[in-house]
Amino acid sequence: MRLINRKPSRATALMLGLLPFVALIIVYTIASQARLAENPSDRLLPSLQSMASAMEKMAFEPDRRNGEFLLWKDTFASLGRIGAGLGISTILALVIGLTMGTLPYGKAALAPFVAAFSLIPPITILPILFIILGLGEAAKIGLIVVGTAPVMIRCLAKEALDIPREMIIKAETLGASSWQIATRVIVPGVLPMAVMALRLGLIPAWIFLVSAEAIASTEGLGYRIFLVRRYMAMDIILPYVAWITLLAFMMDYLLRVLSRVAFRWKHLEGGGL
Amino acid sequence: MSKDIILSVDGVFKDYGDTRVLERVSLDVAPGTFCTIVGASGCGKSTFLRMLLSQEHPSRGKILLAGQPLPLEPTPDRGIVFQRYSVFPHLTVAENLVLAAEFAAAPVTGRLFGSRRKKALAETEGLLDRIGLTHAATRYPAQLSGGMQQRLAIAQALVKKPRILLLDEPFGALDPGIRADMHDLLLGLWEEFDMTVFMVTHDINEAFKLGTRLLVFDKVRHDPQAPEAYGATITYDLPLSAPEPGSARLLDEIAGTIRVPKTVPSSGIQTPNPHEERP
Numbered sequence: 001m002r003l004i005n006r007k008p009s010r011a012t013a014l015m016l017g018l019l020p021f022v023a024l025i026i027v028y029t030i031a032s033q034a035r036l037a038e039n040p041s042d043r044l045l046p047s048l049q050s051m052a053s054a055m056e057k058m059a060f061e062p063d064r065r066n067g068e069f070l071l072w073k074d075t076f077a078s079l080g081r082i083g084a085g086l087g088i089s090t091i092l093a094l095v096i097g098l099t100m101g102t103l104p105y106g107k108a109a110l111a112p113f114v115a116a117f118s119l120i121p122p123i124t125i126l127p128i129l130f131i132i133l134g135l136g137e138a139a140k141i142g143l144i145v146v147g148t149a150p151v152m153i154r155c156l157a158k159e160a161l162d163i164p165r166e167m168i169i170k171a172e173t174l175g176a177s178s179w180q181i182a183t184r185v186i187v188p189g190v191l192p193m194a195v196m197a198l199r200l201g202l203i204p205a206w207i208f209l210v211s212a213e214a215i216a217s218t219e220g221l222g223y224r225i226f227l228v229r230r231y232m233a234m235d236i237i238l239p240y241v242a243w244i245t246l247l248a249f250m251m252d253y254l255l256r257v258l259s260r261v262a263f264r265w266k267h268l269e270g271g272g273l
Numbered sequence: 274m275s276k277d278i279i280l281s282v283d284g285v286f287k288d289y290g291d292t293r294v295l296e297r298v299s300l301d302v303a304p305g306t307f308c309t310i311v312g313a314s315g316c317g318k319s320t321f322l323r324m325l326l327s328q329e330h331p332s333r334g335k336i337l338l339a340g341q342p343l344p345l346e347p348t349p350d351r352g353i354v355f356q357r358y359s360v361f362p363h364l365t366v367a368e369n370l371v372l373a374a375e376f377a378a379a380p381v382t383g384r385l386f387g388s389r390r391k392k393a394l395a396e397t398e399g400l401l402d403r404i405g406l407t408h409a410a411t412r413y414p415a416q417l418s419g420g421m422q423q424r425l426a427i428a429q430a431l432v433k434k435p436r437i438l439l440l441d442e443p444f445g446a447l448d449p450g451i452r453a454d455m456h457d458l459l460l461g462l463w464e465e466f467d468m469t470v471f472m473v474t475h476d477i478n479e480a481f482k483l484g485t486r487l488l489v490f491d492k493v494r495h496d497p498q499a500p501e502a503y504g505a506t507i508t509y510d511l512p513l514s515a516p517e518p519g520s521a522r523l524l525d526e527i528a529g530t531i532r533v534p535k536t537v538p539s540s541g542i543q544t545p546n547p548h549e550e551r552p
Contacts, residue, residue: 164358169328171361172347174373174433180383184372188363265363268415 046235054235070224071243078221079247081137082209085144089205090198092145093152098190100153101160102182111157118150122208130216140212147208148201155200159193160186192266195259199252206248278340279304279436279469280325285334286504287320293504294320298334300488300507304436307463307470309484309513311477311527316490316505318473322441325471326353338437349373352430352468356442359426360414366425367410370397373432397432404428404458420451424458431466438463440472444479452476456483477528487511489527 008016025048032045046054058071096114099106125146129139163186171181213222221244228236260267282300286293294317302308312318323329324336327347336343338350347353360369374393375385385393401407404424406417414422423443430438440459444452460483463470474480480487489509496502509527 165328166355166358167361169326169347170353170355170359170429171372171376173326173349173351173353173430173435174376175349176376176383177380180376180380184375184383185361263363265413265415268413 043232043234046238051235051239054233055239058236073219074221074224075243075247077217077219078209078213078244081140081213081220082144082205084137085141085209086148086198086201086205088141088145089149089152089201090194092149093156093197094187094190094194097153097156098160098182098186100157101163101190102186103178107157107161114150114153114157118154120146122147122204123211126212126215135216140209140217143208143212144205147204151204152194152197152201155197156190156194159190163189192259192263195255195263199255202248202251202255206244210244277303279338281337281340283335283337285324285331285336287317287324287329288332288504292501295490295506296504297506300510302469302486304469305467307460307483307485308472308488309480309486310471310473310488310490311475311480312490312505316492318490318505319441321490322439322471322473325437326351326439349433350435351437351439352433352435353439354423354426354430354441354443356445359443360422360429362414365411365413366406366417367394367397367401369414369425369429370400370432373429400428400431403462418451419447420455423447423455427459427462431462434466436468438466438468438470440470442473442475445475452479459483481513484513487513487527 028045029048032047035042035045036047055071059069062068063070096110100110100114101107122143126139126143129142129146133139133142167185167189168181171185176184209220210222210225213220214226217223221240225237225240278301280300280302282298285295285298287295298321310318310321320329324331325343327343327345330345338344353359361372364372371385371390371393374396375383375390378385378389378393384390398407401410404427406421406425406428409417409421414425417425427443444455447455456479459470472480472483487509488507489511490505491508492503492505493508494503
């Protein structure tokens, strides 16, 4: 049989999927041991054991200075910021995006501005946010909003515009007002895309979160990474990066499940969202 | 305006920029007529239907509905069934049918709750049974076959009891076997609801079978230098009360005019199971 027609079984597929991860860990372990054999105090590639014990300290031992469990404190601070930022972005995207996608007047008034605004590199706004909003939470959440909202707005506006005209006309012939068409036809139609936009927004959201925390913060996953960088504490940085990745994966996964449960009709057509 | 004319089209032109799609279209239609509309592709028959729906507006001329100028936007007095996208994919069959009642009863939320919702759902049961979808009431349109979806679309368009029902190639995507069932359903509903029907179709046999009046759209004037200078108009306007001796010859002639085969290639072939049910 041709190679293109050969399909792995479920078990084989799982094994194959795990292979690169296992390979990475093995390669890392060998490289780490080689370096540590030469210089036991090498900090660049710490052993898995030293990473585990460093993380154990971060997670389960209170900090000597303020008695807090740093990993959880950082995690909750970061998740709070990213949640608030993405929450605000989603609300903005629904309100502005749907106004643009539903009303010709809304589109005429808002589309050029949103298009221009979305071209501003968000990170250049960070100093402005720090000056206006201070160094507190507002500036960091603001950066996430600036970084994610424009794309999400345009995404939802396009999805609303893509709703077949036939459906909107049908609703008109059923006696619906503009408001009823928006709330009962257009909003339900774009909500699956709102979840999709949120999933796509997760990536820039994490980038801007870590950037903002690196520059001005006293807690948070990004803050911790950049703090311990000063001591070249790779035994903390590497697990933190893995932890952030896991958190991002979990958020994406939960949103995917949410979409399947909440918008069953969208997933019936076989369109894998 | 005499009482026995529900729809009057008077000297209607439709231009898109420099392209003239329709010209000098005039027509008076009596209530209860089943008007079938045929014509070659791009002859403006769908444009004509969209103007009856107020989705588009005539460039010149006027259309009167029961003596009054047509409203500027689609309204519940004219129901519509499109070939596709006629039902709401995010609502179940029952929810699709109850939607119009919800629009009327709840201006702000557009939803009914509790006992009022139950009552509204109960009121649609007759219609649901009429289209044979009682067993599928809780399914989403994506879980229905094409024929079932169009039955739902027709029923949904009838909820507001429109005086005029507009159909834009409603059965164009269906198998011939299912089409015959749809014809029976449609003719039954047409009599039951006492409506005037306008139906655009590609299928000349369908047009002859269903209609009480046949309208053929075609271009009568051609300018070889500027093909878009002249639009189409009504070239045949035939009453179809009963099959006449000459009608076979006429069918040939019209089929030639609109450049479609007299018999659709697949007609006569029965699908193995016309009573469609997707696994």
